């Protein structure tokens with residue numbers, strides 16, 4: 512099976528071609544390498560959302576997301592999406608159980 516993704520110009524590239532492109536990109540242009548990498552595996556939902564936003568500027572985001580989907584990443588932010596047990600989930604839930612009764616404000 513050949514996996515392909517679209518680059519920024521809408522052209523279809525194979526994963527191999529995208530890997531070649533990623534190797535040519537300066538690490539400083541990849542937010543997860545120029546910021547604290549712990550953000551991409553943070554416990555705090557707000558930190559996770561911040562990491563997802565930072566990914567949006569990454570020049571290899573399509574490649575990163577495709578690779579994470581292919582590997583079924585167990586955890587973390589990859590390609591601007593949050594993964595849990597190999598699938599993309601919309602957002603991280605805060606720790607602890609939800610309240611049974613809403614607290615009046």
Ligand code: SF4
Nearest residue numbers: 543566569572575590
């Ligand atoms: S898209 Fe991937 S490589 Fe780029 S900042 Fe996000 S996690 Fe890092």
